Amino acid sequence: MAAKIFEFMGRFGLGLVVAGGVVNWALYNVDAGHRAVIFDRFRGIQDVVVGEGTHFLIPWVQKPIVFDCRSRPRNIPVTTGSKDLQNVDVTLRLLFRPAILRLPQIYTTLGEDYDERVLPSIATETLKSVVARFDAGELITYLPSGQAELLRPPQ
Template sequence: MNGTSLNAGVKLIAAVVVVILLFALAPFGTVPAGYRGVMTTFGSPSDQVLSEGIHFRVPLAQRLNLVNVSIQKGEGEGDAASRDLQTVHTRVALNYHVRPDAAVTVFRDLGNEPGQRIIIPSVQEAVKAVTARFTAEELIAKRTDVRDQIIAQLRERLARHGIVVDEFSIVNFNFSRSFNDAIEAKTTAEQLKLKAERDLQRIEVEAKQRVAQAKAEAESLAVQRQQVTPELIRLREMENQRMAIEKWDGKLPNVAGGAIPFINVAGAVK
C-alpha cells in the first residue's frame, strides 16, 4: 500500500510539473481581434502573417509577436512657415491603420513602432511642405485645400510602409500676435466699409422714394388744376353761400361801419 501510494504521489507530482512546464513554455499563442501575428524563430521573423486565433509555436525557439492593425489615432503639433514667412503653429490629428497583409513589413522594417518611426516624421514633413505653399491668410481661407494636400502627401509616403491614412484633420492654426492683430484690424475695416456701403444704398433708396413721392404729388396737383373750370369755381361759391345761409340765425351783425357781409340775403331767404 505504501508503494502504491508513493507511485501515485510521484505521478501526481509529475503531472503538475508537466502542466507547469506547459504554461511556462507556452507552446500556443493567441492573436486577438484587431491584431495580426508575426512568428519569430530565434529572432528571425517569418514571412507569414498569422490571423486572429490560436497558433502553435515551438517553446523557447519561437515567439509570437502581435502587430496592431486596428484604427489608431495620433495627435501632434509643430511650427512651420507660410509662404509670406509668417510663423504658423499647427495642431493636427491623424487616424491610421496598418494593412493586415503588411504586418510583417511593419514589424521587421519599423520595429513594430510605426508611430514613432515613420508617421510622426511624415506628418511633420507634409505639414511644413504644404504650409509653405500658402500665405497666412490663405491658410485660413483655404483650409480645406491645405488639408487635402497634406493628406495626399501622407498617403503617398505611408503607403510604401504598409500604413493607410483613414482621416486627417487640422485641429487649429495659431499665428503670431502681430499677425492676429493685423487680421482683426482688417476685419474691422471691412465691416465698417460694408456698413458704409449699406448706409449709402439705404440713403439712395430713400432719396429715390422721396423723388417718386414728390413726382406723384406734383402730378396729382397738375391733374387737379386741369380739372378746375369756371363752372366748378361758381359751384363751390354757391355751396359756400348755401352753407353760410343755413348757419345764419336771421340777425344782422352789429358793425360800426363797413359793408354788410352778406349780399342779397333777403332774396336768398325768400
Template sequence: MARLDKGVKALITSGLLGGVGLFTASNTLYNVEGGHRAIVFNRLVGVKNKVYPEGTHVVIPWLERLIIYDVRARPHLVESTSGSRDLQMVKIGLRVLNVSREIRRLLILRAASFNITLDDVAITGLTFGKEFTHAIEAKQVAAQEAERAKFVVEKAEQDKRSAIIRAQVQFRR
C-alpha cells in the first residue's frame, strides 16, 4: 500500500510539474503577425522601450505581458458636396491612404495639427448635380441627333449621285 501511495504521489507530482512546464513553454513564445507590432509590459519595470516587429519572440510568463497593436494603414473614406466654378453642385468621394506630391504637401500641413499621418489619397467617386447631369445627357443626345442628320444628308447626296449616274447610263443607251 505504501508503495502504491508513493507511485500515485510520483505520478501526481510529475503530472503537475509537466503541466507547469507545458504551460510555461507555451506561454514563453509569442507570434506577432504581419501588419502588427507588439510592446511588452514588465511587472517590475513597466513598459519596455522596444517595439517588437513581425515574427516570433520570447516573453517571461506572468512577469511580462504582451500588448499587440494593429499598425496597418486603413483607408478613410471622405465625401463632400461643393459647388463648381459654374455653380453646379459636385459630390466628391476620396479614399485617403498615399497622397500625390502637391496634395500631400498641403494636407500634411493641415493634418499635422491633428496628429494625423497621411499615406495616400485616391478619388473613389465623383458625382455631379442633377441639373448638370441632365445637361450633359442632353448634349450627348443632341450630338447623336446631329450625327444622325449628317448621315441622312450624306445618304441623300449618295442617292442623288446614284440617280444621276443611272440617268446618264439610261441616256447613253
C-alpha cells in the first residue's frame, strides 16, 4: 500500500516538474524601464510593444526582443573647425532613449544597436554645424573650463 502511494507521488511529482518546465519556457519577463517587441516566425515583427511584467509567448514560434527605454548617456568626441578655421576638440554628452511606440519600426529598420548606428552621425553633423558659427575665442567664452552647455549664437 505504501509503495503504491510513493509510486503515485513520484509520477505526480514528475508530471508537475514537466508541466512547470513547459509553463516556464512559455514565459518571459520585461524588466522595469524596458519594453519588448515580439518576433513571430510566421508573421514577422508584431506592431504591439509589450510593457513591463511577465508575459506568455509561443515557444519556437515567438521570440521577445527587449529594449532599454530608460534615458541613457552617451559621450561623442568630435574634432571640428570653428568659424576662424581653428581645430576644436569637443565632447558632446547626449541623453537619449527610444520612442516606445516606434520600437517595432526601429528594430525593423535599424536593429537592436540603433544607438550605435544613428547617434554618432547625427550628433557629429549637428555639433559641427553649431561650432562652425563661432570663433575659437567665442567658444572658450561660452564653454568655460571645458564644461559644455547649450551653444547659442551671440546676441
